[in-house]
Amino acid sequence: MKLSxxxxxxxxxxxxxxxxxxxxxxxPQSVTWxxxxxxxxxxxLNELPKTFKIHGPNISxxxxxxxxxxxxxxxxxxxxxxxxxEKSPKADDGKPKKPLHxxxxxxxxxxxxxxxxxxxxxxxxxxxxxxxGSIQAxxxxxxxxxxxxxxxxxxxxVDKKGLFVARAPVTIEDAPVYSxxxxxxxxxxxxxxxxxxxxxxxxxxxxxxx
Numbered sequence: 338m339k340l341s342x343x344x345x346x347x348x349x350x351x352x353x354x355x356x357x358x359x360x361x362x363x364x365p366q367s368v369t370w371x372x373x374x375x376x377x378x379x380x381x382l383n384e385l386p387k388t389f390k391i392h393g394p395n396i397s398x399x400x401x402x403x404x405x406x407x408x409x410x411x412x413x414x415x416x417x418x419x420x421x422x423e424k425s426p427k428a429d430d431g432k433p434k435k436p437l438h439x440x441x442x443x444x445x446x447x448x449x450x451x452x453x454x455x456x457x458x459x460x461x462x463x464x465x466x467x468x469x470g471s472i473q474a475x476x477x478x479x480x481x482x483x484x485x486x487x488x489x490x491x492x493x494x495v496d497k498k499g500l501f502v503a504r505a506p507v508t509i510e511d512a513p514v515y516s517x518x519x520x521x522x523x524x525x526x527x528x529x530x531x532x533x534x535x536x537x538x539x540x541x542x543x544x545x546x547x
Contacts, residue, residue, distance in 0.1 A: 360417060360503075361489050363545055365511035370504045375467045376434035377491065377500040391484075393442035399477050403442070406484045414493025414500065435467035437502055440487060442472045442480050449476035457547070458512035459483035463490070465506040479512075482545050486511065518546040 361368065377389050391403045449455055456475040461483050463470040472487070474480040486509060491500050520541060522529055529537075541547075 360492075361486060361509075365486065365509045367508075367510040369506075369508040371465055371506040373465045373505040374434065375437040375463065375502040375505045377502070378436050378438070379499045389438055391440045391442065393480065394444055394447055396444065396447050396477050399442065399444065399480055402481050402484050406488050410488050410491050410500065413488075415489075415491070416493050416495060434501070435465075437463065437467045437470060437505075439468070440470040440472065442483070443474070444477050444480050445473075445475045447477060449478070451478055451547070454516050456512075457482055458510075459486075460511075461486055461507070461509040463502060463505050463507045467505070470502075478547070481542075482511065482513075483509075485543065485545055513545065513547075520546065 391407060393399045393403055446456075455478055457479045459472060459474040459479040459482055461470070461472050470487070472480060472483040474483055490502050490507060492503055493500055520537065522534065522537065
């Protein structure tokens with residue numbers, strides 16, 4: 338029975354079309370996809386060069402997140418598991434590619450504190466002609482959710498030579514449905530090593546909990 342379930346699950350994953358809108362989690366409230374592809378330039382040494390930058394206001398939480406997500410995007414080189422490998426693009430497929438050189442973050446209220454009911458909405462736009470993408474958020478907390486979404490948009494080539502954003506142009510409008518989104522760890526009756534707690538906090542960020 339277990340083998341049958343595994344086989345069925347694999348079959349479902351394989352038949353999902355390559356352009357299925359299943360890459361973002363949690364699902365944004367509004368997403369508009371295109372059919373283009375933007376390349377994030379890399380150096381000869383297959384490293385993320387200074388030609389791609391995420392720009393934003395000098396807010397400590399935002400700048401820390403920009404550094405964190407830049408490293409995460411590059412080191413993860415995520416490839417969708419449901420996409421058959423032979424259909425995934427390669428970096429050297431010979432097709433002309435438009436580059437995505439930067440992502441600019443704008444925060445309307447840089448002084449908003451993290452509290453119940455704080456505005457975490459954002460919009461993320463990546464144009465088909467590349468060059469620059471943009472994030473507009475009311476608060477830095479919305480900008481953090483947008484950076485997580487952007488990290489999920491970026492995929493790695495199957496030959497591990499570079500990164501790209503599929504299905505450009507992309508327009509996303511999003512805001513959380515629930516103001517409070519969290520987990521509770523019962524540390525009074527269970528011992529959790531510090532590294533486990535830190536890993537849980539990372540997982541919460543990936544799922545846009547607050």
